[in-house]
Amino acid sequence: MTDMLKEFKQSILISLWFVFLTFPLMVVRVNTTESLVEWRWMNMVWVALGSFILSYLWRYMLARQQARKKVADSGLEKQSKVTLLLEDATFRYRAMAVLLVLALIFPLAFDTYQSTIMISALIYVVLGLGLNITVGLAGLLDLGYVAFFAVGAYSYALLNHHFDLGFWTVLPLGGILGCLFGIILGFPILRLRGDYLAIVTLGFGMIVKIVLENWSDFSFGPSGIAQIDRPGLFGIDMDLAGSTIYIYYIMIAMVVFTILVTMRLRNSRIGRAWIALREDEIACVAMGIDMARTKLSAYALGAFWAGMVGVLFAAKTTFINPASFTFMESAIILSIVVLGGMGSILGVILGAFILILLPEYMRAFSEYRMLAFGAAMVLMMIFRPQGIISNIRQKYEYKGLQKETDNG
Amino acid sequence: MAEKHKFLEVKGLTMDFGGLRAVDSVSLEVCEGEIAALIGPNGAGKTTFFNCVTGIYTPTQGEILLHPKELPTRRLNGLKPNKVTEMGLARTFQNIRLFSDMTVLENVMIGRHCRTHSGIFRSILRGKGVREEEQQIVETSYQLLEKVGLADFATEFSKNLPYGAQRRLEIARAMATEPFLLLLDEPAAGMNPQETAELDQLICKISAEDRIAILLIEHDMKLVMNISNHIYVMEYGKKIAEGSPQQIKDNPKVIEAYLGEETDA
Incomplete structure (x- = not known):
C-alpha cells in the first residue's frame, strides 16, 4: 500500500512538472490582432490528467516487471497460463486444426483485397520464420536479410523473362540460390561477432540492392522487370481473383511447410547446436560442435526460406524492382522476430500478423504508422524483452521421469 | 610409470602473447587411470596451458601428442577445439560456461x-x-x-x-x-567444504568407474593432495616441480613459490 501511495505521489509530482513545462505552450495564447491574452485552462487540466495517468501506468508496469524478474531470478518462476495451455499437446493440435480450417475458408469468405493483404502477411510469416533460424536460434544478427528475398525474387523474374521457366520449377531453385548466397555471406563473417557481424550483414544487404539498381544489363536497373508470370496450374487460365486465391493457397501450404521444417530443425541435434552457439560460442566449440559448419548451416537454412518466398513474391506482384528490397524491409523482418519472441515459432507468426496486418487495417492512421511502430518497439523492449510469446521448451521423455514412466 | 599407457604427452609447450611468455617449455604426461594435478599461484599460466592443449590457442612451440588406445597417435597442435574434443579430450571451464x-x-x-x-x-x-x-x-x-x-x-x-x-x-x-581424458579447470572454485567433499568423491568415481584419466587445475590443496597421483607445479609459466603429493609437499621450491606466498597474503 505504501508503495502504491509513493507511486501516486511521484505521479502527481510528474504531472505538476509537465503542467509547468507545457504551461506557456498549451495554456497561454497571445492573440496579436486583438492584443489579448487567452487563458486556456482546460488544456492544463488535460495535460495534468494525461501525464498523471501515463506516468502511473508506466510506474505500475515497471514495478510489475521488477517483481516478475525477482521471481524469475529465484528460480521459482511460475509459468503463465498461456504457456501452460500451449504446452498441452492436445490443445495445440486442436488449435492448429481450427486455425488451418479458418485459413482455408478465408479467401472464400472474404474478397480479393483481403486475400491479397493476407498473402503479404503470410510472406512475412515465412520471412520471419527464416530469419528466426539465423537470429532467434543461432543468435547471428542479420540486418541484410532482405538480400536473400531479393535473390529469390530476381532469380524467378530473370529466369522467367529470359528462359520462360515456370513458377514451380524456379520455386526450389530460388530457395537453393538463397542458400548459396547465405553461404557466400557466411564464409567471410565466420569469425565476426555482435556489432561487427551486424554491420557486415547490413553492408551485404546494401550491396545486393545497389548491384540490382546499377547493373542494368543484368537486372534491368531501377525500372525493374514487369510481366512476370503468375503461378500456373496445369495450364489453366485464371482471372486475377482466381489466381489470387490460388497464390493464397500456395502461401498457406508454404507456411505450413516452413513451420513443420523449422520446428523439426529446432528440436533436432542441429537446432540444439544453434542454440548452444547462441548461448556460448567457446563452450559450444569445446563440446565438439563444429562452429563453421553450424554457423553456415544457420545462414544457409535461414536464407533458404527468403529465397523461396521471394520467388512467390515476384509471381504475386508480377513486377519487381530494387525498391522492394530496401533496408526498411530487413528492419521490419527483424522487428517481427524480436517482437514475436526470439526463437519462438508461434511468436514470430503472431509478430508478422501484428506488424503487417495492423498497418493495413489502420490505414486511417497511416501517418502515425512509424511513430506507433517505434513506440511499440520501445515499450516491448522495456516490458517484455522476451517477445510476445517466449519459446516453448521441448519436452523429453526418459527413464526415471516420474510422470510419464510408461513411455520410457 | 614406464609400463603405463600414456594418454597425453606434452613436450616443451611454449605460448607467447606478443612479448609475454605465458607458458615456457612445460612438459607433462597423463597416463591411463591417473589423476594428475596442475597447481601454481594465480597467473602461473595453468589455464593458458589448458587452452593450448584443448585447441583454443595454438601454441608457439612444443608438441602436444594424444595417444588413444585403439587409434594412432595424434598431434593436437593447431587443431580446432571441436576436433580435440572429438579425439576424446574434454574440458570444463574456470569461469563456468x-x-x-x-x-x-x-x-x-x-x-x-x-x-x-x-x-x-x-x-x-x-x-x-x-x-x-x-x-x-x-x-x-x-x-x-x-x-x-x-x-x-x-x-x-x-x-x-x-x-x-x-x-x-x-x-x-x-x-x-x-572422453578418455578429462581436463578440469578449478572444479572446486567457490565451493563450500561439503560440496568439495562431494566433488572429491565424484572425481574419484569418474576415474575408477569410467576409466577416464583426469588432469585438473586446482587451488584447494586438500582436494589436490587427496585425490591426485601425480602433481605438476607451475610458476611464472615454468614448471618448477613434479612428483607425488608427498614429494611436492616436501619440495622447498614449491613451498617458497606457492605455500610461502599464501602465508604472506
Missing part, C-alpha cells in the same frame, strides 16, 4: 553432439533412425545427470542451479562427449 538458457538436460545433450550423426535432411525427415538416436541422446544424458547427482534438476534452466551444481553439470556435459 554453461548454456544458461537451456535446461540442465539439454546442456548435457549438447555434449552428445559430436558422437551423433543426424544431419540437416535426416533431421527434417525425422525418420526412425533419427528418433532412436534422439532418444538415445536423452537417455545417455539423463544417466550422466544421475551419475553427478543432478537428475532432479533435469528440467531446470542451468542458470538457476546453485553454484556447486553448475560445476558438476559442466563435468557431466564434458563426460557426454565420451
